[in-house]
Amino acid sequence: MIVLKAPQDQVLAVLQSVAGIVERRHTLPILANVLIRKTGSLLQLTTSDLEIQIRTSADLGGDPGTFATTIGARKLIDILRTMPADQTLSLESSQNKLLLKGGKSRFTLQSLPAEDFPLVQESANFGPPFSVPQKTLKDLLAQVSFAMAVHDIRYYLNGILFVAEGQQLSLVATDGHRLAFASATLDVEVPKQEVILPRKTVLELQRLLSDVEGAIEMQFAGNQAKFSFGAMEFVTKLVEGKFPDYNRVIPKNHRSQITLGRAPLLACLQRTAIMTNDKFKGVRLNLEPGTLRVAANNSEQEEAVDELDVDYGGDAIEIGFNVTYLIDALANMGQDMVRLELSDSNSSALLTIPDNETFKYVVMPMRI
Secondary structure, eight states: OEEEEEEHHHHHHHHHHHHTTOOSSOSSGGGGEEEEEEEETEEEEEEEOSSEEEEEEEOOOSOOEEEEEEEEHHHHHHHHHTSOTTOEEEEEEETTEEEEEETTEEEEEEEEOGGGSOOOOOOSOOOOOEEEEHHHHHHHHHHHGGGSOSSOSSGGGSEEEEEEEEEEEEEEEEOSSEEEEEEEEEEEEEEEEEEEEEHHHHHHHHHHOOSSSOEEEEEEOSSEEEEEETTEEEEEEOOOSOOOOHHHHSOOOOSEEEEEEHHHHHHHHHHHHTTSOTTTOEEEEEEETTEEEEEEEOTTSOEEEEEEEOOOOSOOEEEEEEHHHHHHHHHTOOOSEEEEEEOOTTSOEEEEETTEEEEEEEEOOOOO
16 A cells, blocks of 8 residues: 655655654654554654654545554654655555655665554543634743753743633743743633643744744643644643742832843843853843943953943942843843843842733842
8 A cells, every 4th residue: 555655845844743752762662653544545643752742634645545554753754854855755555564665765664553552642621722823822932931941850840831811821931040921812711721831842832833824722631731733733741730929920119120222232241141150151230320231250360341321310230140041031032122120139130021011031130
């Protein structure tokens, strides 16, 4: 049976859309494979790592009929990448093997039975579905994902909190030193739901979401989340645990605030960061009437000082920060202007967008 017959670029695109979660080495060898299931003329591809499952469907030609098998995902991608984009490929089944043909190339690949592939058991009690444009979710993830923790023993910080309530979807990420919050408006009213998506899920969603027109539908259950967009269906386990109360972390009523250009501030911090210690990455911010001065030095007695003219007439403040935390936030924002709010050298700073409540970034000070 000819399982598929289509141009290389089509086959590769469909395969790559599901193969991001596949590990090359796994305790279960079959999890290195992609499950291929043919029903009529439609081909369904499924991958899993036992925590996340991604499925997509496509019409890739071949013989109509019913057929199912699993084949090494990474190996198949590696082979496809070496072939010309416009070359027509065919995948044929013969006994327990699959034969891939393209031009004068032939590859005989080992398969494993489809019935041995461990599918994720989907929850029976998902909450009401709601949707946002793909671009909206992609932008929200970009605004907060850099603040996720990496391998923190407080496992609930290694991900993003999704809060859907009323007509608002909010995303929050923190690693204990900084916190990013972003929100968007929903078209429908939804009951309050809070879930924590694991880091790997977030990174995979960011890879798959596009700026094209089209919505992504979301559903949350007690221990699972489900996303559907285009031909893709994405099911993931959730992180269990209690996320910190982010409303208490976001400071209110700062004494001093300045509004300035995002790009000049980012460039100033990037220049100054060159002279920081590799380990501490600390910079000093001095805010005085009319001037924001950024300074850094390192163990080799080198120093950098940079100044920006600002519209400010309040008290002088000196405060230290990990410069990476400031650069991360500014680099992931698209706005021209940002507002920096400060109280004193021991209080967290708040970075926001002027006249816009949808983004807040809190960063703890550091002693320098």
